[in-house]
Amino acid sequence: MSAKITNILLVGVGGQGILLASEILSETCMLAGFDVKKSEIHGMSQRGGSVVSHVRYGAEVFSPIVPEGEGDILFGFELMETCRSLGLLKPGAAVVANDLKIAPPSVLMGQETYPEGLVERISAQFPDFLLVDGQKLAIEAGNPRAANTALLGAVSKRLDIAEQYWLKALEKMVPRKALEVNQKAFLMGRSL
Amino acid sequence: MKEILSGNEAIARGAFEAGCRVACAYPGTPSTEILENTITYKEIDSSWAPNEKVALEVGIGASFGGARALVTMKHVGVNVAADPLFTLSYTGVNGGLVLVTADDPEMHSSQNEQDNRNYAKFAKVPLLEPSDSQECKEFTRLAFRLSEQYDTPVLLRTTTRISHSKSVVELGERVTDLAEPTLVKNAAKLVMLPGNARVRHPLVEERIARLSRDGVTMSLNRLEMRDSTIGIITSGVCYQYVREVMPQASTLKLGMVHPLPHDLICKFSAQVDKLYVVEELDPFIEEQVKAMGIDATGKEIFPLCGELTPGRIRKAFASIGAVLAPPAEAAPEKLPPRPPNMCPGCPHRGVFFALNQLKAYVTGDIGCYTLGFMPPLSAMDTCICMGASVGMATGVTKVVSDEEKKKVVAVIGDSTFLHTGVGGLMDMVYNQSPATLVILDNRITAMTGRQDNPASGFTLMDEPTNRIDFPLLCKALGVKHIRVINPLDLDQTRRVLQEEMNRPEPSVIITDKPCVLVKREGVFQKGPLYAVEVEKCTGCRACLKIGCPAIEWRPAGDGTRKGKAFIDPLLCTGCDVCRQLCKFDAIGRTK
Numbered sequence: 001m002s003a004k005i006t007n008i009l010l011v012g013v014g015g016q017g018i019l020l021a022s023e024i025l026s027e028t029c030m031l032a033g034f035d036v037k038k039s040e041i042h043g044m045s046q047r048g049g050s051v052v053s054h055v056r057y058g059a060e061v062f063s064p065i066v067p068e069g070e071g072d073i074l075f076g077f078e079l080m081e082t083c084r085s086l087g088l089l090k091p092g093a094a095v096v097a098n099d100l101k102i103a104p105p106s107v108l109m110g111q112e113t114y115p116e117g118l119v120e121r122i123s124a125q126f127p128d129f130l131l132v133d134g135q136k137l138a139i140e141a142g143n144p145r146a147a148n149t150a151l152l153g154a155v156s157k158r159l160d161i162a163e164q165y166w167l168k169a170l171e172k173m174v175p176r177k178a179l180e181v182n183q184k185a186f187l188m189g190r191s192l
Numbered sequence: 193m194k195e196i197l198s199g200n201e202a203i204a205r206g207a208f209e210a211g212c213r214v215a216c217a218y219p220g221t222p223s224t225e226i227l228e229n230t231i232t233y234k235e236i237d238s239s240w241a242p243n244e245k246v247a248l249e250v251g252i253g254a255s256f257g258g259a260r261a262l263v264t265m266k267h268v269g270v271n272v273a274a275d276p277l278f279t280l281s282y283t284g285v286n287g288g289l290v291l292v293t294a295d296d297p298e299m300h301s302s303q304n305e306q307d308n309r310n311y312a313k314f315a316k317v318p319l320l321e322p323s324d325s326q327e328c329k330e331f332t333r334l335a336f337r338l339s340e341q342y343d344t345p346v347l348l349r350t351t352t353r354i355s356h357s358k359s360v361v362e363l364g365e366r367v368t369d370l371a372e373p374t375l376v377k378n379a380a381k382l383v384m385l386p387g388n389a390r391v392r393h394p395l396v397e398e399r400i401a402r403l404s405r406d407g408v409t410m411s412l413n414r415l416e417m418r419d420s421t422i423g424i425i426t427s428g429v430c431y432q433y434v435r436e437v438m439p440q441a442s443t444l445k446l447g448m449v450h451p452l453p454h455d456l457i458c459k460f461s462a463q464v465d466k467l468y469v470v471e472e473l474d475p476f477i478e479e480q481v482k483a484m485g486i487d488a489t490g491k492e493i494f495p496l497c498g499e500l501t502p503g504r505i506r507k508a509f510a511s512i513g514a515v516l517a518p519p520a521e522a523a524p525e526k527l528p529p530r531p532p533n534m535c536p537g538c539p540h541r542g543v544f545f546a547l548n549q550l551k552a553y554v555t556g557d558i559g560c561y562t563l564g565f566m567p568p569l570s571a572m573d574t575c576i577c578m579g580a581s582v583g584m585a586t587g588v589t590k591v592v593s594d595e596e597k598k599k600v601v602a603v604i605g606d607s608t609f610l611h612t613g614v615g616g617l618m619d620m621v622y623n624q625s626p627a628t629l630v631i632l633d634n635r636i637t638a639m640t641g642r643q644d645n646p647a648s649g650f651t652l653m654d655e656p657t658n659r660i661d662f663p664l665l666c667k668a669l670g671v672k673h674i675r676v677i678n679p680l681d682l683d684q685t686r687r688v689l690q691e692e693m694n695r696p697e698p699s700v701i702i703t704d705k706p707c708v709l710v711k712r713e714g715v716f717q718k719g720p721l722y723a724v725e726v727e728k729c730t731g732c733r734a735c736l737k738i739g740c741p742a743i744e745w746r747p748a749g750d751g752t753r754k755g756k757a758f759i760d761p762l763l764c765t766g767c768d769v770c771r772q773l774c775k776f777d778a779i780g781r782t783k
Contacts, residue, residue, distance in 0.1 A: 013530065023358075026196050030360055036196065037324070039357035041300045047532035047563070048741055062435040064324070064357035068503030069519055080527055087522040103744055104530040109568065109736045110745030110755060112528050121525070 005058035006159065007066040011085045012077025013102050014049050020173070021075075021148045022053040025155075028169040029057035032161045039064040050081055052088075074126075075155045077134075077148070078102050079118045086125055094128040096155050098147070100135065130154060132192060141185035149174075149182040153189020163190070197361045199354040202325040203292060204229035206332025207262045210288070211367040212236055214254035216247040218611065219640040220266030221301040222355035223294035227264060228643075231653060235366065236262075240643055240652045243578070243611040244269035248276045248291065255289040256382060258373035260336050264292040267308045268577060272612065274311070277345065279384050281315045282392040284343035287373065288336035292348045294355050297472045297499035301352075303558065303577065305498070307473035312347050312450035316396050318403050319347040319450040320412065321428040325359040331447060333364075334412065342399055349449070351472065353429040353499065404451035412447025415460055422514060423464025425457065425477055425488070430470045430500055437506045438515065452480050461486045472500050534563050536742035537718075537765030539679045539705035540632055543603070544569040545738050545769075546686040552601045552693065555588065557581040557613070559605035560639045560707075561632055568739045578608050582616025585627035598693050600627045607637035607645040610660065614669070617700070621670040626696045628689070632679070633662055634707040635715060642709055650712070666700045673699035680705055682772045708765050719766025720781045722759055728778035729756040735770040735779065743770060 010022045022038055029036040040053035054066045071089040076082025076097035089095075107114050123129040132154045134147035141150065149170070156166050167183060174182045197205065203226050207215060215230040215238045217223065230238040241247035244265040251263035265273060270293050277291065293311065296302040312319035318338060322331040328350065335346040380388055407413055419440040426434050427446040434443060444460040446452070461467050461481075469478040469490035478490035493508040494500065503518055510517040534541055544564035547554055548571040556562055556572035557580060565572035574584060585602035592600070604613045609631050617629060637643040644650045649659035663674050673695060675688050685703075692699040706716045735743055735757050742763035747755040759770070761782070771779040 014532065023196075026358060030194070030196055035360060037357060037359040038196075039353060041352065041356065047535065047560070048530070049532035050530045061359075062432040063502050064353060064359065064429070064432065065501060067436060067506070068501065068521065081530070083525050084527050084530075087524055104528045105533055105739060105741070106528045108741060108744045109739065110733065110747065113747065115527055 003059055005056055005061055006073070007071045008055040008073045008075060008155075009066055009071045009085055009088055010053040010055065010075045010077070011081045012051055013081060014047055014051050016051070016077045017148045018051050018053050018077055021152055022055050024152060024169050024173045025055050027173055028161055028165045029055070031168050032165040034058060035061045037061045037064040050084065052085060073155065073158055075151065077151070080104070080115060083115075083118050083122055086122065089126065092128070093126055094130075094158050095122055095126045096130045096132060096151065096158070097122065098134045098151055099131050130192065132189065137188050138185050141181050141188055143178070143181040143185075146178070146182050146185035150185040150189035153186040154192050156186070156190050157192070193363045194360050195363060196358050197325045197329075198225065198356055198358045199322065199325050199328040199350050200225035200356070201229045202328035202361050203264075203332050203348070203350070204233070205361070205363065206329035207290070208233040208236060209329070209364045209366050210333045210336040211260055211370045212262050212336065213259040213373070214251065214261040215239075215264070216241050216250040216261070217264040218242070218244045218247050218269055219637055219643040220269050220294070221640055222296060222350070222352040223264045223266045223269075223292060224640045224643065225355075226262075226292060227652060230262065238652050240645060242646055244273040245275060248273040248280075251289055251291070252276060252280055255285045255287045257287070257375065258371060259287040260370065261287060261289050262292070263289070264294070266302065267293055267295040267306055268302065268304065269293075270308055270311055272578070274315075277311070278315050279389075280345050281317050281396055282384055282389055283382050285339055285345060286376065288339035289345045290332060290335040290339060290348055291345055292350065295349060295351045297351055303575065305473060307476060308347070308349055309449055309476045310474065316400050317345050317347055317450075318342070318448060319349055320447055321349045321449045322354060322447070323428050323431045323445070324354070325357070325361045327447070328354065329361055331412065342403060344399055349428070351429055351499070357429075400451050403448070404454055407448050407451065407453035408456045410448060410453070413453050413456055414445045414447070415456065416443045416445065417463065418442045420463055421465045422468065423460055423466065424468045424470055425460070425481065426470040427477070428472070430472060430505075433500060433502045433505050434470050436502045438509065446477070449477065452477065454484060457481060457484065457486065461488070470494060470500070470505060531566060532563065533566070533739065533741050534560060535708050536740055536763045537708040537767040539634055539703060539707070539767075540564060541569065541738050541740065542679045542682050542685050542769050543630060543632065543703060544571040546682065546689050547571040547601060547603070549686060550689055550693065551599065552689070553588065553596070553599040555581040555584040555600070555602045557602075557604040557608050558639075559608050559632075561603060561605055564603070566739075568737050572603070579604070579612030579616055582613045582629055583619060585629065586616070586620045586623065586625035589625045589627045597626050597696070601689070601693060602627060602629045604629070604631060605638070606631060606633040606635065606647045606662070607643075610646050614665070617666065617671070618669050620698045625698055628692045628695075628699050628701065630689075630701045630703065631662055632703050634705065636707045636710050638707045638709065642707065642711070662702050666702075671698055671700045673697060674702065675699070676702045676704050678705060679703035680767050680769055682769060719768065721761050721764045721766050722768070722771055722779050723761070723782045724757050724759055725778050725780060726756060728776050730776050730778070731756050732775070733757070734773045734775065738769060738773065740770060
């Protein structure tokens with residue numbers, strides 16, 4: 001195991017299930033034998049605000065938050081929030097984003113419009129950019145609610161952790177009756 | 193066995209392993225999840241108190257009764273609990289007592305960022321500060337031992353980044369060799385009348401001196417010598433940041449931040465060329481180190497405000513050439529902000545809409561409803577601390593003109609009213625303020641994640657219990673005008689508010705609709721959903737004025753300001769408020 005620390009940021013809108021996704025990710029890292037830390041701000045997360053969750057793993061992790069400008073992978077659950085967090089990344093970082101737009105209050109109220117051209121803005125700065133239609137994959141897997149797991153599958157491909165640990169973590173964290181669909185969604189995302 | 197635990201989960205685990213029998217708290221971010229996790233251990237009696245003072249008093253009683261007790265709160269909660277804390281310092285404990293203060297540097301979810309390490313110095317009690325979840329568990333166990341060994345309450349201080357970060361924890365077993373609780377009378381120690389207290393005070397001073405001496409050899413204070421050109425004294429999450437940014441520097445990691453182990457600090461400073469103190473908020477350690485006559489650098493280069501981060505620490509060290517400067521920060525992407533918002537169907541929305549229309553001067557309080565400050569509702573004018581709305585309304589009406597007195601309305605939630613608002617209402621009636629008080633009774637402590645309270649009818653352990661009758665309580669306090677309204681009925685809400693605001697006597701309006709997030713069966717029920725009839729919608733935007741996240745403006749797309757409203761069926765709860773705003777009958781129930 002090298003001394004390298006991998007820094008992952010999971011970003012989106014409160015209520016999207018980001019905390020559960022980051023729990024599954026952290027569990028996977030631990031099962032694979034890494035030291036892992038994660039951090040996020042609770043409290044406002046249910047009220048539709050921006051959410052950023054930090055996950056770091058490696059041989060020995062100190063800070064629970066990703067040092068500014070050192071993010072290796074950005075896992076975006078929503079396009080505008082993905083774009084908002086680009087500054088946390090290092091040059092050459094990978095971005096995996098859900099092809100989903102959730103209007104913020106000012107857009108809902110018609111004071112401004114949802115920004116155009118976000119995909120181009122992201123890919124111009126980070127060529128290693130994968131846009132995933134999480135919802136579509138989840139429906140194909142059998143349940144639209146498994147979208148986050150499909151996205152996690154796409155992210156997993158970019159991390160040096162064997163498939164078995166991911167599946168083990170899913171088994172531990174996902175309720176039994178939803179497990180099969182989530183495993184399927186995960187593998188579909190992973191094969192992208 | 194290893195598990196990934198948050199700091200809060202680890203503290204709960206530590207309390208369990210330490211043989212703790214009683215845990216008591218008032219919820220407050222970032223401390224809330226500690227008690228939500230102690231309930232998973234059947235050996236611990238866990239309960240919500242109406243406020244932090246009561247929580248600590250319950251803990252003190254359990255301690256005097258001979259059991260180990262854990263009391264938890266957010267930083268500002270200690271202000272409320274300070275009264276018993278300062279005298280508990282004199283009496284000491286019987287069973288160990290640990291008070292967790294969860295501080296919130298950066299104010300992620302708080303009204304100030306006070307540094308509660310100062311309480312340890314002020315109350316003359318030891319304070320431990322863990323730097324990750326493993327230490328949260330270990331320090332909790334240790335805190336109980338120290339509490340009994342030194343006959344003192346022990347403060348365990350976390351910060352948001354410790355409480356809400358998760359890391360790997362090795363679990364241990366619960367201790368089983370503790371004495372059974374029993375009543376033991378010891379009035380000279382526990383009755384703090386002047387004669388007895390004068391005997392106790394010197395013992396408190398001796399205790400803190402002894403802890404400072406013993407701290408030199410305690411394993412929680414750790415001297416780590418690496419390169420001796422730079423030495424850093426630090427604690428808590430800052431230790432982790434320092435190791436990240438300055439891996440070669442020597443560190444003195446303090447697990448006990450009060451009292452400081454003076455001899456260890458002298459030893460460390462003598463072994464390094466240049467000494468730094470890295471700590472968030474106040475120069476708590478730095479000032480004491482300097483008072484010892486030791487030269488150290490701290491707040492000259494580190495900010496006093498906000499939390500520290502690896503980046504901010506790197507920037508500070510770079511400013512004196514100790515490390516390479518971090519790469520220039522990328523300019524933030526220009527994007528619409530995404531602030532938190534009241535939920536779709538929230539019963540508070542209509543009240544603030546009406547208050548806005550009535551141009552009320554609203555003394556506000558702490559809870560989800562503080563979001564009533566934000567546009568488009570924009571109907572809150574003050575927010576100071578838990579319960580402040582009521583007394584402040586009385587104060588405002590003492591000084592403004594009779595016409596302006598009619599504008600003064602205090603707004604407070606059910607849990608906050610019971611926390612420290614009742615005393616304010618007592619005063620409002622006693623001193624006959626003409627202000628109006630609105631109690632937003634949504635049957636839950638919503639902001640911190642839906643905790644039960646004395647008006648919800650259930651305990652933390654989910655047992656049914658008494659539910660406070662607000663009208664009866666207000667009546668007992670002497671309020672003559674008590675109105676219970678449906679806050680989802682805009683006409684009624686506006687009319688009753690207007691009537692009571694005009695009344696030159698104290699009056700109380702109680703809103704009677706539950707939080708939409710309450711999961712307990714039969715409390716909140718979704719109504720039939722609403723939809724916009726596109727043909728009838730004139731695009732007048734009246735329904736947008738309540739700022740409901742379920743209502744979206746869809747521009748016509750022809751470059752004009754024209755467009756129509758749309759209701760997201762996945763978000764709508766059927767509260768009916770938007771329908772009442774539509775003059776064109778364009779909003780109706782779906783089948």
